[in-house]
Amino acid sequence: MSTFGLIEYKDASPQVKAIYDDIMTTRKTDYINNFWKAIAHDPALLKRTWEDVKAVMGPGSLDPLTKELIYIAVSVTNSCNYCIASHTASGFAKGMTPAMFKELQAVIGMANETNKLVIGYQVALDARFQPPLDLPK
Amino acid sequence: MSTFGLIEYKDASPQVKAIYDDIMTTRKTDYINNFWKAIAHDPALLKRTWEDVKAVMGPGSLDPLTKELIYIAVSVTNSCNYCIASHTASGFAKGMTPAMFKELQAVIGMANETNKLVIGYQVALDARFQPPLDLPK
Amino acid sequence: MSTFGLIEYKDASPQVKAIYDDIMTTRKTDYINNFWKAIAHDPALLKRTWEDVKAVMGPGSLDPLTKELIYIAVSVTNSCNYCIASHTASGFAKGMTPAMFKELQAVIGMANETNKLVIGYQVALDARFQPPLDLPK
């Protein structure tokens, strides 16, 4: 089920249990994904990754659903099947509609196609797109 | 500047000029990106790609700015420098704020990290995430 | 120009010179690409890589030009700019026409798009495509 197996809640150390508890509280669920149970064999990684995910995926200038869409776009481009399946489910849970899912996939497919056309035709960057950008303060 | 060079507006065939015109009208600009000028050597590709981009990137269930963010996420994951530079500029032109850009990059980085942790730890998919999903109609 | 710089013919050891000579003879040219000059710092790698390339890229069931097209397809998908530039030049030298180049890029773009649609929609494999294939002997 993973390189070292999955650590279930009842078998977890207090340190791991505390993170599982925080995941469940934060996400308002009583379910812990296999991902967390698999990396719980490295409690420092579990802690660091969860804290980073909590900080990065929460509300900000971008809403949590938009962040899920971005997460899915990365996961599809990386061919990470687990990630696609879990974040697609998570996206629907956060309000992604089937119509949004379909537009998301169409954009991902299109971006992957045009990325390769750019590279295959060896397109040089337009001077106006050269960083740094002149942005309003 | 690209495998066959760039086709400028004044040198373009009527067929290519018509697409350049549609790009400029649709995007309310008088500028044609190098990408279009590079693939204009294949007018059928130019036409098909532009029509697909116009259909996919326009408003729908997802707004155009969200689609730009997704485009950037794919381009960063694919290491496509031209695409990142041009779509980052395009994102700012469509209302992306520096704060949104920063959150976008943080999510992309995080997703790329956790994608690899999932794969490296060989995490099996949770039964509940197995497709097909049971979605509301 | 590369991590250790480029080893020019006149500065090469006899072992490296012999491989440079074989490259030039086999390819009917007096030019050695930077790639070979860069990896010549590891003569064992240079020798092994050249011998493998010579064996793999020569005529067989697939002709050398078809092999160049495949090489370009891999290089574009991997975003390897050097590889795209050198193999595109090599393809034209071996008889690739601009029309072939354009069809090649269109297929590469399309394949990258549909690859991601397959993955994003989590499409399960059709039973009939499961390996091993039942092939005629």
Added chain:
Amino acid sequence: MSTFGLIEYKDASPQVKAIYDDIMTTRKTDYINNFWKAIAHDPALLKRTWEDVKAVMGPGSLDPLTKELIYIAVSVTNSCNYCIASHTASGFAKGMTPAMFKELQAVIGMANETNKLVIGYQVALDARFQPPLDLPK
């Protein structure tokens, strides 16, 4: 079997049925791959993708079998298992011999290796390979 399940012919809308019919007629088969049944949930995507595939993969300067080889090369480089399985089957159906398959895989493997040697050794592009190329009209 896919995020939304597969849409079988008998359950398809007239719009989707028309595309399924065109796929079967064009390919001289009575079988629709899971890929099309999975993306049929987005009829606009189904239509656009099929029309693009039909245009791009048909005969031209490159024959359809060569295009399948290129498709497989992209799919292997992208680690798209579904795509590899379906296009490998399709390649054999179009006349790819086992010997051709083997040479194809050898080229793909070699190209992936040398792509990374180029990048790892940070090889700068030879002046003569800089685009635009000076091609015969």
Added chain:
Amino acid sequence: MSTFGLIEYKDASPQVKAIYDDIMTTRKTDYINNFWKAIAHDPALLKRTWEDVKAVMGPGSLDPLTKELIYIAVSVTNSCNYCIASHTASGFAKGMTPAMFKELQAVIGMANETNKLVIGYQVALDARFQPPLDLPK
């Protein structure tokens, strides 16, 4: 030089300066890489990334040089030119010899080749390699 330009030490906020100081102290250098100066526009990202890098790349069961080699292997596989250049320099600074660099590149090239042969030949996993592994406690 980056999307928002680089933040030099003298122009940095106290929060960013504190991290620059910690980087220089930890690494025993008076130089801050462009990477840190580029992401310093997002002080939270700068802080989190630096703390994670410091925790992950320090000594442990694997020595820092081995970790640099792994970092380079990832960066080459991802075609990240900046990352390759900076970590190659860093590797040499930490004691990587030219001979080690060469073996590293040879392994990276080989692994990329065989990865694709595995995928292209659709090799099923041997039962004995199925996780979870039966490891000594």
Added chain:
Amino acid sequence: MSTFGLIEYKDASPQVKAIYDDIMTTRKTDYINNFWKAIAHDPALLKRTWEDVKAVMGPGSLDPLTKELIYIAVSVTNSCNYCIASHTASGFAKGMTPAMFKELQAVIGMANETNKLVIGYQVALDARFQPPLDLPK
């Protein structure tokens, strides 16, 4: 189990048997991985690949375990599940401890994250990291 099925020892040609024998002798095992049995349909590829692997993965300036770690890092970054599973098992067989595995995965995850931050923020290379490096002879 693979495109052409697996060639077992008893069914192998003398040429293939000789390589199987060398693999088992070199690795001090009586087991042949599916990978070799799958590519044995192309005896020239089998021979070349095995000889290259034997040359590259053996002891040198880097020890065989370090080379396994590098192999795993490439395989994870490439999302090659077979490769990860077989080389993870191989790593443990060569002395990788669970603690080393965990640090390896943490470095891989971190490198994938920072690779993308570099690219997403469009960081230009520091002058001091420009190749060629000034290395001690």
